[in-house]
Amino acid sequence: MTETKQSKETVGSFTMKVLNGSATAIIVSLLPNAILATFLTPFTSNTIVASLLHTVTVFQYFFAVMCGFSTAKQFNLGYIESACVGGAAFIGSGCITAVQKTVNGTTTTAFQFAGMGDVINTMLTAAAAVLFIKWVGNRFGSLGIVFFPILAGAGIGFLGSLTKPYVSMITTGIGDVINTFTKLAPYPMSILIAMSFAILIVTPLSTVAISVAIGLAGMGSAAGGFGLASSATFLIWATLKVNRPGVPVAVFLGAIKMMMPNFLRHPVIGIPIALTAAISTLSVPILGLQGTPASGGFGLIGAVSPLASYNAGFHNIPVLVIVWLVIPFAVGYLMKKIFVDWTKICKPEYFVSHAE
Incomplete structure (x- = not known):
């Protein structure tokens, strides 16, 4: 037995x-x-x-x-x-x-x-x-x-x-800390929330639960979604050559938490993840993108966050595609080149997944 x-x-x-x-x-x-x-x-x-x-x-x-x-x-x-x-x-x-x-x-x-x-x-x-x-x-x-x-x-x-x-x-306490970010000016608020959610998604904490618990709405919700999208796009590039094809595909489809053991073993990978989020989320205050408490914890999963922005009144679909896909993937690729390929701060083996 x-x-x-x-x-x-x-x-x-x-x-x-x-x-x-x-x-x-x-x-x-x-x-x-x-x-x-x-x-x-x-x-x-x-x-x-x-x-x-x-x-x-x-x-x-x-x-x-x-x-x-x-x-x-x-x-x-x-x-x-x-x-x-x-x-x-x-x-x-x-x-x-x-x-x-x-x-x-x-x-x-x-x-x-x-x-x-x-x-x-x-x-x-x-x-x-x-x-x-x-x-x-x-x-x-x-x-x-x-x-x-x-x-x-x-x-x-x-x-x-x-x-x-x-x-x-503990989860509620962390959510309360993140909620204080919403009291800041739009630009630093968006950056801080996006960076926080980008890191939280590769920890045991549930971003959906936190987003709903603290009532993260409006630009704060959109920023949280961008954090998850940014984390996903960087990890897709970083895992592409060191894993089977199923790993980056799973990350794109929403299984970002499968990289949780990698992050806890090598916390340094949080740096390019956070920077990808900080840069990508500038679209939120610039365009005034909105979201709901539920959408703030999903990001690109099921296109929940982009659809929330659309349902909130931003109906320019080509721009939505650019800000939710093109920009995060471009910034994520740049961060991967800088931190993995050029400076070697993050070694390729840091992104090998054992959750298959």
């Missing part, structure tokens, strides 16, 4: 496995909705299209289960243990809430989805479940099928649900 081949685990290797497992889960859970939702929404009058839209929307809510399972498989755990880690992560994520309903005088408890949950607490809960399972090892013997679901699954999941409110405070 548990892994038979023992290897010495360090804090660094353990952390990287958790991050790689989480990055894989993010790719799998978010891409279907991110790509299809924007294009399916106008056709929801069709029953089949509406059902498909509901499907991809619900699919992303299982991120926590996927995160736990894929993290467990990073440690070569068996299927029973992996399922327990997935269940623990699901509970610890906080994506399910209990709702009291009263019908005909009778009060019952119902459970409903509350989004994806807290990404950081999901990862911490999955890591705790893995640690518990590795610590127990084969002590349970054949009774592991009984004790692992109770202790590693429900037990660790319950502990994760207790830490969730406190861990969420």
Whole structure:
């Protein structure tokens, strides 16, 4: 059941496995909705299209289960243990809430989805479940099928649900700091928000959750979207020659967080990412581009941020294409040449992805 081949685990290797497992889960859970939702929404009058839209929307809510399972498989755990880690992560994520309903005088408890949950607490809960399972090892013997679901699954999941409110405070605190940027003048505000979101997208923090939580709207939302677009365009150029074609394609389609382990291992890559965002986002105050709290955390994913600018009243499509695609790709290419090819500040191997 548990892994038979023992290897010495360090804090660094353990952390990287958790991050790689989480990055894989993010790719799998978010891409279907991110790509299809924007294009399916106008056709929801069709029953089949509406059902498909509901499907991809619900699919992303299982991120926590996927995160736990894929993290467990990073440690070569068996299927029973992996399922327990997935269940623990699901509970610890906080994506399910209990709702009291009263019908005909009778009060019952119902459970409903509350989004994806807290990404950081999901990862911490999955890591705790893995640690518990590795610590127990084969002590349970054949009774592991009984004790692992109770202790590693429900037990660790319950502990994760207790830490969730406190861990969420970290995300909220960071969001409050970013929100102060909106009180600045348009140009520095746009640059600071874009740089912040460009970096946040390659960390465990959810840019969508932060954008919605702090109500990032107007130019602030557009700047956040530019930060994500800029991060994506630079990483596409940087990963192009050192990975299989699927990696830059996945980054373009929205799986930027698959580079999270690379950033945490080599933080210096944040410099060209931030500079790409700082330069590209100048289009926001110049053209007065707008967005919504939801669009601020997506960027080019599903063309959500560009479409938000269009829906906000900027209907010049050729200009939108130039500012959202041409400029970020051009600046990202220039940053790649400067930091990777010319100065060698960022080595090509920094961008090799292990999340495939």
